[in-house]
Structure formats: structure tokens, C-alpha cells
């Protein structure tokens with residue numbers, strides 16, 4: 176029997192395996208589709224098409240601006256619902272670094288001559304931003320919101336970390352882009368988010384756990400669509 180589906184004698188799922196680990200094992204192919212997407216692989220091997228990179232840059236700037244209200248709404252849920260006071264500091268730190276992220280996009284846009292005021296959000300981006308907005312609803316439970324936040328950040332962290340793994344041939348000018356999400360601080364932030372998710376879901380009802388898994392999968396699918404859009408799909 177697969178370890179991830181191991182049941183105890185009472186029939187419950189083995190709680191010694193953190194929930195995020197069970198999902199990553201169960202949905203590995205889909206998850207790899209996001210973190211090893213052809214766009215990411217093209218950055219890694221140096222064959223990236225710079226018009227795709229510029230498209231990604233402009234679209235992601237729009238995305239990050241929509242991401243801020245979602246993170247803010249998760250911060251509010253954390254303040255109201257979390258039983259651990261350090262959770263609030265984790266999310267607050269993430270919010271602060273989003274300010275840097277927005278400024279970084281502006282700087283890169285001027286370097287690559289991308290006019291951020293004339294970027295028209297593409298279909299996949301519009302859908303992803305709508306999804307983010309739906310997550311700000313009070314009906315979205317804290318464990319579900321924090322799951323989505325973790326998944327969104329983790330996909331970027333793992334994708335760009337992969338670009339810099341041994342054997343890469345990334346163009347010098349994209350080194351800084353990859354570092355932005357590969358750096359130790361961002362890695363530690365993603366790890367803290369994951370720990371919060373696992374802790375919250377350990378105490379959550381089966382319904383909330385299932386809902387969180389559905390939203391985890393939705394994030395991964397939106398991320399794949401976002402990369403597809405960047406390489407020129409719709």
C-alpha cells in the first residue's frame with residue numbers, strides 16, 4: 176500500500192505524514208507541471224524567448240497588485256483565527272516583501288522597456304486574479320486561505336530555485352530574477368507558511384481538509400495557465 180494512503184486501525188489517515196506532504200506525493204505530476212514548466216526550463220537552459228519573458232513581467236506585475244488584497248485578507252483571518260501568535264508575524268513579513276516585489280517589477284519593466292501602464296491583462300491572468308478575489312471572502316476559512324497562499328508562493332520558490340540548480344545555463348541578466356524567489360529568506364518564508372498549513376490542517380475537519388486540497392489544486396492549475404500565457408498561449 177502507498178505510504179500516503181496508509182490508514183490506522185481506526186481507519187483514519189496516518190497523521191504522522193503532514194498533509195502538504197501527502198498532497199505533494201499524490202499530485203506530483205501536476206505540481207511538477209507548474210514548477211518544471213517549459214517556460215521555467217527555458218530560463219534554466221538559456222533558451223528563453225525574451226518576448227515571453229517580457230510578457231511574463233508585465234502580466235505578473237498586474238498579478239502581484241491583485242495578490243496584495245488577498246494576502247491582506249489572509250492577514251486579517253490570521254489575526255482573528257490563528258491560535259499561534261507568530262503566524263501573524265509570518266504573514267506580515269510576507270506583506271512587507273510584496274512592497275519590494277512591486278518595486279522590483281517596476282525596475283525590471285523600465286530595464287526591459289515594458290510599459291506597465293499599457294499592459295492588458297490576459298485571459299489566464301484575469302481568471303487567476305478573479306480566483307484571488309474569491310479567496311478574500313469571509314466564507315473562505317483561514318486554513319483554506321493559508322493553503323492557497325503557501326501554494327502560490329511555493330510554486331514560484333521551487334520554480335526559480337530549479338532554474339539555479341547545478342547545470343543551469345541561465346542568461347546572466349536573468350540571474351537576479353531567479354534569485355528574487357530562490358533566496359534563503361523567501362525559502363524560509365515558504366517553509367513557515369507550509370508549517371502553518373500543516374499545523375492548521377492537523378486540527379481541521381475532513382471537510383475543510385478536502386476544501387483546502389481542492390484550492391491547492393486550483394492554485395497549481397492557475398500557475399500552469401499563467402506560465403502557458405507567458406510563453407504565448409492564451
Ligand SMILES: Cc1ncc(CN)c(N)n1
Nearest residue numbers: 235238239327328331401
Ligand atoms: C503568478 C505568480 N505566482 C506567484 C508569485 C509569487 N509572489 C508571483 N509573483 N506570480
